[in-house]
Amino acid sequence: MKKLYCFTLLLASSLFASAQKNTPTGYIEKFKGDAIRIMHETGVPASIVLGVAMHESACGNSILAKNLNNQFGVKGNSRIVYYRNNKKVKTLYKRYECVYDSFQDFARIMTERSEFSGLIENLSHFDYDHWAHGIQNHGYASDPKWAKGVLRIIKKYQLYNFDEIPDDQTKIAQNN
Numbered sequence: 364m365k366k367l368y369c370f371t372l373l374l375a376s377s378l379f380a381s382a383q384k385n386t387p388t389g390y391i392e393k394f395k396g397d398a399i400r401i402m403h404e405t406g407v408p409a410s411i412v413l414g415v416a417m418h419e420s421a422c423g424n425s426i427l428a429k430n431l432n433n434q435f436g437v438k439g440n441s442r443i444v445y446y447r448n449n450k451k452v453k454t455l456y457k458r459y460e461c462v463y464d465s466f467q468d469f470a471r472i473m474t475e476r477s478e479f480s481g482l483i484e485n486l487s488h489f490d491y492d493h494w495a496h497g498i499q500n501h502g503y504a505s506d507p508k509w510a511k512g513v514l515r516i517i518k519k520y521q522l523y524n525f526d527e528i529p530d531d532q533t534k535i536a537q538n539n
Contacts, residue, residue, distance in 0.1 A: 390422040391520055397463045399525050405470040406483050410491040410522035412466055414513045415498070417520075423462070432459040435469045478502055489526050491517055 385393075391413060398409035398416075419435050420428035427433040430445045430452075439457035446452065459465040474483045478501045486493050492514060499510040506512075517523055 385423040387417060387422050387516075387520060390417060391522070394462055394466070395525055397466050400463075401466050401470045402488050402526065405474050406488050407470045407473045408488045408491045408494055408523075409525035410517045411473075411494045411498070411513075412469060413522050413525065414491070414495070414517040415469065416462075416466065417516050418509075418513045427456055428462075431456055432462050432465050433457055434462055434465040437465070437468055437472070473498070489523075491523055491526060 394413065394416070395409070398412040401407060401412050402409040416423075416434040419425070420433075423429070423434065426447065427436060430447060431443065431454075433456050437457045438455050440455075442453050442455060443458045444451060444453050445458070457465075457468070459468065473479045479498065482494060482497045482501070486497065495510040495513045495517070498504070498513075499507075503509070
């Protein structure tokens with residue numbers, strides 16, 4: 364009887380833990396340091412990295428985010444296989460070792476692909492509004508309200524504050 368009780372309790376707690384979703388504030392706390400680091404390395408605003416990731420991955424709750432660490436819906440050149448609900452799933456979406464790698468790839472796309480390279484050349488890392496509209500206008504998303512959705516997240520959670528953290532404060536933010 365004691366074993367059955369322990370097993371039931373263990374099963375219930377694991378089901379509860381797997382059913383929990385990332386909250387926006389939890390996602391921000393977990394990944395703000397990565398976004399700031401990406402901004403200092405590439406010039407892509409931290410608010411844009413976080414805002415787009417939150418929008419595209421539903422704060423890390425999307426299937427791609429959970430199974431592939433893919434926060435932006437980036438596709439690759441080869442087929443990836445993963446298992447979901449004991450079913451084999453084949454996809455062309457990229458798999459990343461960690462969320463930071465997904466953030467890095469997004470920044471690489473924003474700085475190296477010709478359709479987006481004008482953004483890094485013409486906008487500062489403080490101009491999140493023009494970044495969001497520029498990303499949309501250069502073909503990142505087909506939804507005409509995409510930039511407004513990203514900007515709503517940035518403003519609601521004041522992600523723009525991460526764009527102004529000086530270099531010496533970056534290490535403090537990354538450790539929090």
